[in-house]
Amino acid sequence: MRQQIALIMALPSESKGLFEAAGIEVHYSGIGKVNAAFKAFDVIQKTGCHTLLNLGTAGSSHFDAHALVEVAQFVQRDMDVSPLGFDVGVTPMDTDHPAEIQPESMFSHLPKGICGTGDSFETGLPKVPCNLVDMEGYAIAKVCKKLGVRFVSVKYITDGANDTAHLDWEENLLFGAKKLLELYQTVK
Known part of the structure; x- marks a missing residue:
């Protein structure tokens, strides 16, 4: 049976069990781009979902802590092949998919941000222009783009990426889980 929306988060600590207590199925990817890409592919194949919704946490020195931000664009903050003449954030020879991926918008009332994804816990200024950081979003967005699945992502700002x-x-994980659950319940 094909479901409309599947929910993916990185870690159970981001949901604090609140989603499961409300009877909501959550697919957890684990940390990092490789785990996120694999899990996104697996969820799409198993559920046949039309939309993959990513809820989670992010750091930002731009947005206030405790804000919910809908991601308008994902970039890779750790893809650096600049010694070979490529711009930081660009995957060489990947002509089918641009360095920037724009998810769809589902929450017009939320502020929009550019999320830099990387396999490191960012505590400084990323090498690519972005105003929030995570560790999974770009990979999920790219899988969705390749498979033609609608992708939406909202991040709860837990910290100042410092x-x-x-x-x-x-x-701030519990505060985030509560706000993300409230948001999710407006979708159903």
Whole structure:
């Protein structure tokens, strides 16, 4: 049976069990781009979903902590082949897909941001222009783009992507899970 929307998050700590307690199925990818790409592909193949909705956490020195931000564009903040003459963020020889991927918008009332995805916990300024950072979004967006599946992503800002980010992230997970659940319940 083909479902309309499938929900993907990186970690159970981002949902704090609130989604499951509300009877909502969550697919957890694990941390990083490889895990996220594999899980996104798996979820799309198993559910046949029309839309893959990514809810999760992000750091930002631009948006206020505790804000919900809908991602308008994903870039790779850790793709750096600049010694060979490529711009930072560009995957060489990947002519089918641009360096920037624009998810669709589902929440017109939320502020929009550019999310830099990378396989590191960012605590400084990324090498590519972006105003929030995560570790999975670009990979999920690219899988959806390749498979022709609608993709929407909303991030809860847990921290300032600075030297206290790891502490702020942990401290704000429950607040984020509550806000993300409230948002999700407006979709159904």
